[in-house]
Amino acid sequence: MLTELSNGQRSVGLGGWPDRDGIVTLDAAVMLDDARAGSVAGVRGVVHPVRLARWVMERTPHAMLVGEGAQRFAREQGMAVHEPPLDDEQRARWEAWKKEGRYAPVVNVENHDTISMIALDAAGTMAVASTTSGLAFKMHGRVGDSPVIGSGLYADRGVGGAVCTGLGEAVLRTVGAHAIVEMMRMGRSPQEACEALVHRMIERVPGSHDYQVGVLAMDHAGRVGAFAVQDGFTYAVADAAGNTMHRSAAALQLDGSIQRAMKVQQRP
Ligand code: GLY
Numbered sequence: 001m002l003t004e005l006s007n008g009q010r011s012v013g014l015g016g017w018p019d020r021d022g023i024v025t026l027d028a029a030v031m032l033d034d035a036r037a038g039s040v041a042g043v044r045g046v047v048h049p050v051r052l053a054r055w056v057m058e059r060t061p062h063a064m065l066v067g068e069g070a071q072r073f074a075r076e077q078g079m080a081v082h083e084p085p086l087d088d089e090q091r092a093r094w095e096a097w098k099k100e101g102r103y104a105p106v107v108n109v110e111n112h113d114t115i116s117m118i119a120l121d122a123a124g125t126m127a128v129a130s131t132t133s134g135l136a137f138k139m140h141g142r143v144g145d146s147p148v149i150g151s152g153l154y155a156d157r158g159v160g161g162a163v164c165t166g167l168g169e170a171v172l173r174t175v176g177a178h179a180i181v182e183m184m185r186m187g188r189s190p191q192e193a194c195e196a197l198v199h200r201m202i203e204r205v206p207g208s209h210d211y212q213v214g215v216l217a218m219d220h221a222g223r224v225g226a227f228a229v230q231d232g233f234t235y236a237v238a239d240a241a242g243n244t245m246h247r248s249a250a251a252l253q254l255d256g257s258i259q260r261a262m263k264v265q266q267r268p
Contacts, residue, residue: 012026012114012115012131012132012133012134013026013047013131013133014026014045014046014047014083014084014133015087015090016132016133016136017090017093017094017133017136017137018086018090018094018136018137019134019137019138019139019140019142020094020097020098020101020103020137020138020139020140021140022086022091022094023044023140024044024083024086024090024133025042025043025044025133025134025140026040026042026043026044026046026049026131026132026133026134027039027040027041027042027043027049027130027131027132027133027134027143027144027146027147028040028043028049028050028052028053028129028130028131028132028146028147029050029053029064029129029130029146029147029148029149029152029153030050030053030054030057030127030128030129030153031127031128031129031149031153031154031155031161032057032125032126032127032155033125033126033127033155033156033157033158033161034157035156036057037057037063037149038053038054038055038056038057038058038060038062038063038064039053039056039063039064039065039147039148039149040052040053040056040064040065040066040070040147041064041065041066041067041070041143041147042066042067042070042141042143043065043066043067043070043071043074044067044071044081044083045071045081045082045083046071046074046079046080046081047080048079048131049131050129050130050131051079052070052073052074052077052079053129053131053147055073055074055077055079056070056073059077060073063149064147064149066143093136094137097136097137103137103138104210114130114131114132114134114144114146114152114164114165114166115130115131115132115165116128116129116130116131116146116152116153116163116164116165116216117129117130117163118155118161118162118163118216118217118218120218120220120222124220125157126155126157126160126161126218126220127155127161128153128154128155128161128162128163128177129153129163130145130146130147130152130153130163130164130165131146132144132146132165134146134168135167135168143168144167144168144169144171144172145164145168145169145171145172145176146164146168148172150175150177150178151164151168151171151172151175151176151177151178152164152168152171152176152177153177154177154178154180154181155181156181156185157220158220159181159184159185159219159220160181160184160190160217160218160219160220161177161181161217161218162176162177162178162180162181162184162190162193162194162215162216162217162218163177163215163216163217164176164177164213164214164215164216165213165214165215165233166211166212166213166214166228166229166233167211167212167213169205170201170205170208170211170213170229171201171213173201173204173205174197174200174201174204174205176197176201176213176215177215179197179200180193180194180196180197180215180217180225181193181217183196183197184217184219189219189223189225190217190218190219190223190224190225191217191223191224191225191226191227192225193217193225194215194216194217194225194226194227195225195227195249195251197215197227198213198215198227198228198229198250198251199251201213201229202229202251202252208229208251208252209252211229211230212228212229212230212232212233213228213229214226214227214228214229214233214235214248215227215228216235222239224237226246226248226249227248227249227250227251228248228249228250228251229250229251229252230250230251230252230253231250231252231253232247232250233247233248233250234246234247234248235248
C-alpha cells in the first residue's frame with residue numbers, strides 16, 4: 001500500500017521508506033478498552049499489518065508476535081504475504097541516504113506518518129490502533145512505539161484512550177499513551193493530559209528541537225485532545241457531522257522557541 005501525501009512525501013506501509021538495509025518492515029497494534037490487545041513488529045510483506053495485529057488479539061493466546069513468526073502466522077491464517085522489490089523511488093531515496101548514512105529524521109516529514117486512531121462506538125466501546133513502517137532508514141530490527149501497548153497506544157474503559165505518532169524512541173522513553181490515560185484517570189481533560197505528556201517528554205528526552213511527536217486522546221464522552229512537540233501536526237476528527245481536519249497546538253514553534261504560555265502546570 002502506498003500513500004502519497006500532499007507534500008509529495010510517502011506515508012507508511014509497504015510503499016514507505018525502507019530501513020538502512022533496504023528492507024521495509026511494518027509494526028502495528030490494536031487495543032480495546034477491556035484490555036484485549038494484539039500487535040506485530042518487524043513483519044514483512046503484509047499489506048495490512050493492523051489486521052494481522054487484530055488476528056493476534058483474536059486468534060492467539062499472545063499479545064505480540066514479531067518478525068518471521070508474525071509473517072508465518074499471517075500465512076497460516078490465509079493472509080497474502082508478498083514482499084515486492086523496492087520501487088524506483090524507494091531505491092533512489094535509499095541509495096541517496098546511504099551516501100551519507102546520517103540518521104537524522106526530518107521533523108514533520110520522516111518521523112510522524114504513523115497512522116494512529118481512536119474509535120468510540122455508540123455503545124461506548126473504545127478501540128485504539130496504530131500502523132507504521134517506522135522511521136525511514138532505521139536500523140534493521142529497530143522497533144518503535146507503535147506496536148508497544150502502553151507506548152504508542154492505550155485504552156481503558158471508563159477513562160479513555162490515547163495514541164502517539166512521531167519519534168518512537170521519545171514515546172517509548174516516556175510510555176506516552178499510558179501516561180496520558182493515567183493523567184486522564186486522575187482528572188485531567190484529554191487536552192490537558194496531552195499537553196502534560198508532551199512537556200514531560202521535552203524535559204526528559206533531550207533534543208526536542210530535532211524531533212516531532214504528536215499525541216491524541218479521547219475520553220468516553222468523546223472529548224478530544226491533541227498536542228505536539230513541534231508545530232505542524234495535523235489530525236482528523238470524524239463524527240456524525242462529518243470529517244474535519246485540525247492543526248494541533250504545539251510546545252515548540254518550528255524555529256524551536258517554546259510556547260511557554262501553553263504549558264500546563266504540572267500537578268504535584
Ligand atoms: N512512531 C513510529 C515509529 O517511531 O516507528
